[in-house]
Amino acid sequence: MARTRAPERTLLPGDEPLSLLRKDGSPVDDSPLAMPDDDVLVELHRRMVVGRRFDTQATALTKQGRLAVYPSSRGQEACEVGSVLALRPDDWLFPTYRDSVALVTRGVDPAETLTLLQGGWHLGYDPYEHRVGPQCTPLATNTLHAVGFAHAARLKGEDTAALVMLGDGATSEGDTHEALNFAGVWKAPVVFLVQNNGYAISVPMSKQSAAPSLAHKGIGYGVPSVLVDGNDVAAVYAVVREALVSGGPTLVEALTYRIEAHTNADDATRYRTSDEVAAWLDRDPVDRLEAYLTSRGLLDNERRAAVAAEAEDFAASVRAKMNADVVPSPDELFEHVYATTPAHLREQAAVLREELA
């Protein structure tokens, strides 16, 4: 049987992350990426500002006991918003617990997005409405969902790609490797967006991988891989859009940072310094795009105020929806888990009903 080899060199990411905007918002002269159109840049800005406000509102809701837990994506808005706006209407998103801003950007109702984190229901939204899979809490299971979905779409002759979000820590899970392997074999139209925010809770990257970069991990599976500045929303948008329309798999490693702790239940000061956080605040994705838009005359004080007001209104609507008391039915705990409820669960449901009666 003939043996063939993949052209390894072409699959390798570059040494430096791809970017379009420097830290101060000035454009990179010799970027191989195409700058998104002005209207896209303006929309990326609006969505990042609204997304950030949603994120701080959700964090505040944990303090009021309205949410059980919230994993903030503050600082990661360029990944959350840039990749989601790159999706075409028929593409699907497979997010994690960290990616609520991505869901809201895709159009999922914010209260429905937060239902899981509130503890109100297993899944608060209809995945088919906006083509968003369930937010996965088990690390990396969504990579398998995305590859299976993308492969099935291909078999059905549909022009649909899948975008799966995962963290640096999730790349250490077996599921990621199985997913990458079959994405490569099947040439499935799937984009793995690794948001490398430096830590898996308190475990730093240096303890996760000995590879030169996480993007290098695609090569062994025949998956072209790209390294991008994850705080540069224009670059994230450009790279993800190109990957989604490529018709095959791509691994995108986006270098970014989560400014807040892992969740509201975590104390990040125990494993990272304030200097490190300050250095990343200096690379803020929203400030960076604002500087560029302002220099191009695409953003002025009036527009900035209008976007800020929209974000405030959005946060107020989230508060209003989340301040309504939920009265979940304990019975529902057993519903929609199995097509046919197994005997032991029927028994447990009966015991619960008896106790509550």
Ligand SMILES: Cc1ncc(C[n+]2csc(CCOP(=O)(O)OP(=O)(O)O)c2C)c(N)n1
């Ligand atoms: C299969 C599995 N193992 C362990 C955990 C516990 N856990 C929750 S979050 C987390 C760290 C994840 O880090 P990373 O993938 O980098 O994503 P981030 O939270 O930084 O976005 C771990 C180990 C889990 N949720 N699922």
